[in-house]
Amino acid sequence: MSLPRRPSDLFGIPTGLEREAAERLLVALTDAWMGLGAAVPRQVDEAVDWLFKQYFDPLARGARLRKALESIQAQRRDAPFLTEQLVMDLGNGRGLITPEGRVAMWALQESIRPTGSTVVLRDDTILAAESFLLDRYRGYGRARLEQVVRLGKGTGNPMLPAAAAIPLLLLVNRSTSPERSLRRPTQADQRQELDQAVGKIVAAFAEVIDESTSRRHRGRSADHMSLYGGYPLTEARRRLGAQLSEDPGDLFVRPGQQDAVLRFVASDLARRRLPPEQIAQAYDALLATYRAQIPILTALRISFERPADSNALRAQLLNEYREACPAC
Numbered sequence: 001m002s003l004p005r006r007p008s009d010l011f012g013i014p015t016g017l018e019r020e021a022a023e024r025l026l027v028a029l030t031d032a033w034m035g036l037g038a039a040v041p042r043q044v045d046e047a048v049d050w051l052f053k054q055y056f057d058p059l060a061r062g063a064r065l066r067k068a069l070e071s072i073q074a075q076r077r078d079a080p081f082l083t084e085q086l087v088m089d090l091g092n093g094r095g096l097i098t099p100e101g102r103v104a105m106w107a108l109q110e111s112i113r114p115t116g117s118t119v120v121l122r123d124d125t126i127l128a129a130e131s132f133l134l135d136r137y138r139g140y141g142r143a144r145l146e147q148v149v150r151l152g153k154g155t156g157n158p159m160l161p162a163a164a165a166i167p168l169l170l171l172v173n174r175s176t177s178p179e180r181s182l183r184r185p186t187q188a189d190q191r192q193e194l195d196q197a198v199g200k201i202v203a204a205f206a207e208v209i210d211e212s213t214s215r216r217h218r219g220r221s222a223d224h225m226s227l228y229g230g231y232p233l234t235e236a237r238r239r240l241g242a243q244l245s246e247d248p249g250d251l252f253v254r255p256g257q258q259d260a261v262l263r264f265v266a267s268d269l270a271r272r273r274l275p276p277e278q279i280a281q282a283y284d285a286l287l288a289t290y291r292a293q294i295p296i297l298t299a300l301r302i303s304f305e306r307p308a309d310s311n312a313l314r315a316q317l318l319n320e321y322r323e324a325c326p327a328c
Contacts, residue, residue, distance in 0.1 A: 007126045010107055011100040013081045015121045021080035022112055022119035028079035029105040032087045032097040035074025037101050044106040048099045048133070052076035052140050055096060061078035072096055158271045163235035165286055167244075167253065167261045169201055171313055172290055173297070174304040175252040182302050184249035190300060195230075197293040199226065202232055204289035209274065225304045240264060262313070266320035273328050279321050 013025065033040060033047070041047045055068060069090060076087050076095025086101035097105075107129050111121050175182050185191045193325060195269060233251075237244055243257040243264075253261050287310055297303035322328070 006123060010121050010126045010129060011085050012083050013086075013104055013108075013121065015126070017119055019078070019112070019117050020121055022108055025079045025081055026105065026108040026112065028077040028082050029101055029108070031077055032074050032095050033102060033105060035095075035167050036097070042075075045132070047102050048136055049099070049104060052136065056099060056140070058140060064236055069096065099133055103133050134282055159239055159268045160232065160235055161209035162202045162232040162280075163239070164209070164265050164269060165202040165205035166232050166236040167240060167265055168205065168283065168286055168317075169198070169290065170244075170251060170253050171258060171262065172264075172287060172305055172310055174306065174309060175302075176258050177252060177255050178245070178250070180304045181245065181250045181252040182298075183251075186243065189222060194300060197232075197296045201286055201289045205282045205286035208278065208285050209272070219320065220325060225254060239268070259316075260295060261328050262317055263320050263324075266317055267324040270321055270325035270328065273325060276318055276322055280314070280318055283317060286320070287314070309310070 033215070042049050055065065070096055072090060074095055074097070075093055076082075084099065086104055087095040087097050090096055105231050107121055107125050108119070110125055111119050113119075169173055170176070170182065173182060174180050185194060233248065237248070240261060243254055243261050245252045245254065290305065
């Protein structure tokens with residue numbers, strides 16, 4: 001590894017440049033920044049965080065980004081050393097200032113003096129700028145990984161009640177092996193019938209845990225609660241991916257993972273600090289609604305419940321819940 005050398009530039013801007021070039025570049029960066037709207041923050045740290053959240057968030061959906069970019073009216077002006085690294089060309093004369101551009105704007109403001117024909121970007125200014133931006137990129141770059149780790153550890157936001165119902169449904173149905181999986185029907189009418197049945201089961205549990213659930217779900221199609229593509233399964237797989245089967249069309253809790261899954265669900269529910277009686281009521285609602293849908297499950301050959309096992313599962317869930325939340 002070679003010894004570090006003194007920096008020769010900051011994001012493509014040389015450490016020494018003519019005053020006129022520095023001032024033109026600062027004007028171009030300022031115009032691009034202020035052109036984003038009157039609400040942009042003035043402090044550089046708040047400004048860069050705002051840019052990441054609005055335009056550079058690696059977790060942002062493409063549709064949201066496209067809409068945000070279409071609304072930008074900021075102009076991209078010509079200036080010495082102005083590159084795509086500082087202001088992205090959006091076409092039609094529009095530009096989006098980057099985090100590097102906003103930090104460079106701060107560095108130039110710090111470096112341009114009232115007098116003198118040259119502007120020098122000092123080593124400490126460059127070091128502060130690069131270190132600051134590195135910390136921001138590190139934080140946003142790890143955001144997705146850290147989110148997944150938190151969810152897997154059960155330290156993120158609690159699971160949505162409908163998502164918590166999915167592993168309980170699999171356990172009630174004894175779908176704990178490939179032979180007893182909840183298989184997705186091949187025929188569209190059967191899939192719709194199963195989705196409606198699952199939606200009722202999941203909603204019965206969720207509405208006891210959170211009474212506002214029924215209001216949020218009112219009028220939604222069965223697709224939202226689909227066992228194979230709705231948000232409850234998606235959320236459950238984010239938390240319990242290692243304990244569930246890989247194929248979303250052939251669902252079961254992996255063999256030997258029943259206790260771990262039940263413990264995770266109980267611990268997650270405990271974060272809501274609900275009375276144990278409410279947890280029991282929610283489980284009973286899920287079980288009663290499940291049994292009302294047994295004719296549909298039986299016709300599809302995916303019904304495997306045993307009353308004795310369901311009663312034991314109820315007792316185990318409540319024991320795990322009380323252990324996770326002794327003060328509830």
